Amino acid sequence: MxxxxxxxxxxxxxxxxxxxxxxxxxxxxxxxxxxxxxxxxxxxxxxxxxxxxxxxxxxxxxxxxxxxxxxxxxxxGPGETSVVFQAPTLMPWATGLDNVALPLELAGVPRPQARERAAAALAWVKLKGAEDAKPAQLSGGMAMRASLARALVTGPxxxxxxxxxxxxxxxxxxxxxxxxxxxxxxxxxxxxxxxxxxxxxxxxxxxxxxxxxxxxxxxxxxxxxxxxxxxxxxxxxxxxxxxxxxxxxxxxxxxxx
Amino acid sequence: MRRALDLSAPIVFVALLLSVWEIAVQALHTPPYLLPAPSAVAAAFEQNRAILIDSALTTLVMALWALAIASIAACAIALTVALSPLAERSVRPIAVALQVTPIVAIAPLVNIWAGLDHPQRAVIGLAAVVAFFPIFSGAVTGLKAADPDLERLFDLYGATRLQRLRRLRLPAAVPFLLEGHKVAAGLAVIGAVVAEFVSGSGGSQGLAWRLLEAANRLQTAKMFAALLILGLMGVAAHAAFQALETWALKEWRGR
Missing domain, CATH: 3.40.50.300 (P-loop containing nucleotide triphosphate hydrolases)
Structure with missing residues (x-):
């Protein structure tokens, strides 16, 4: 109905x-x-x-x-909004983990914690193992997943x-x-x-x-x-x-x- | 097979050109001050090897100094400019004016400033002026080249200006900086040679000085030898920076 x-x-x-x-x-x-x-x-x-x-x-x-x-x-509040764009919009020079950890690090979360939470977010979108891969090494779907992981890492x-x-x-x-x-x-x-x-x-x-x-x-x-x-x-x-x-x-x- | 053919084609072609040249000069009895045979050039190179290589290194060192100075100056100014649009508007016309002014025209001025006792400084200064623009231009473009959606992302997460510069703008500028430095390296060698022609006075004994010297004495074969080593040096410098760029880009994007 x-x-x-x-x-x-x-x-x-x-x-x-x-x-x-x-x-x-x-x-x-x-x-x-x-x-x-x-x-x-x-x-x-x-x-x-x-x-x-x-x-x-x-x-x-x-x-x-x-x-x-x-x-x-x-x-x-600040950090409680996340956006996923049409393109994955990842930083091409940064690894998957660094890309996902970015919002946390910009908000001042200490690096080890930020990376730990980023790794968990990557695992959550089934991208375990892509931590050290640069965006150019990911397929379109994987890159979009990484983008989604970055959006959810802050718990928006x-x-x-x-x-x-x-x-x-x-x-x-x-x-x-x-x-x-x-x-x-x-x-x-x-x-x-x-x-x-x-x-x-x-x-x-x-x-x-x-x-x-x-x-x-x-x-x-x-x-x-x-x-x-x-x-x-x-x-x-x-x-x-x-x-x-x-x-x-x-x-x-x-x-x- | 195909690859072997591709590799050997230029070598065979050059060998063919040299043979025709050699035979023509021998057959026509061309005076050696007008056009020496390749064998005569080789002999002249052999005879003057030590001094030619020494001069080439002098030119190369001056070019590298010029490149280093240009790089530091261009990056520093580009960074200032990137942080303030007003600074860019102020600096741009001067940078362009500097670029379109022929280096030979400002050489006498730089000679006076460097002091007549220090021709090397004048040469380095002039070559640095030539090498400045591609690096500056690349850096300014690169610092603005970040994906607009990434810029929005940094807005969204409330990034500070410093965070944005360090984590977004600088890394995004890397490919542009590499390209700028590659172009500038070639220009620095050319700039050093041209500057030496204008400012050289025997106080800076680079390749250009050897060329002038040989020309004044009608030692045409030695001129060819100097040109040969100049060409080889240019090719080597270009290849080195090309390899550096390829390697760094691969590191940068991971593929």
């Missing part, structure tokens, strides 16, 4: 919120007005066509950019994923999706997942926000009422197919509107 959004009655902790934010760059408006409230422990997918401002919304949530108008609310309350699967093959993609759900189940952070792939959005998220072409506004919002992590065979269930149809319809409606 998929239903149009009905916020659950239970009061949850807000991790971040965008309140009627608008962003304009030199070339014109890029986003908004757009609002989003993010509760602890939920996975929200932002779906929209290229150039609708999904990534901009993500940067606002990360505090990396300020809106032109509107307000951004963030309760995650807010995890922002900017099309993290865009450059991966289908099998690696599914592996990594499972990893992200496993991470979510272990620590229950709030996750925002940006994508232009409808099936991926429905598979990953408990709530899907469909955006209009740029400057992006909210076109539709829907819940995916299935347990997380997804049960076996979820991709062939009628619930999944129906949700995908609904999101696709909303996307198409936004494109023609």
């Amino acid at each position: 998929t239903a149009f959004a009905q916020m659950s009655g239970a009061q949850m902790a807000t991790v971040a919120a965008l309140q009627s934010v608008e962003v304009a760059y030199g070339r014109g408006p890029a986003l908004g007005p757009f609002s989003l409230r993010l509760e602890l422990g939920e996975i929200v997918a932002l779906v929209g066509p290229s150039g609708c401002g999904k990534s901009t919304a993500l940067r606002l949530l990360a505090g990396l950019e300020a809106p032109t108008r509107g307000e951004v609310l963030r309760t995650a 309350r807010l995890l922002l994923l900017d099309e993290p699967f865009a450059a991966l093959d289908e099998i690696t993609r599914r592996d990594l999706a499972a990893d992200i759900h496993r991470l979510w189940a272990a620590a229950k952070p709030a996750i925002v997942f940006v994508t232009h792939n409808v099936e991926e959005a429905v598979f990953m998220a408990s709530r899907v926000l469909v955006m209009t072409p740029g400057p992006g506004r909210l076109q539709a919002e829907m819940r995916v009422d299935a347990p997380l992590p997804r049960p076996q065979g979820f991709r062939v269930s009628s619930l999944f197919r129906e949700a995908v149809e609904q999101v696709s319809a909303a996307l198409a409606e936004g494109m023609t509107a």
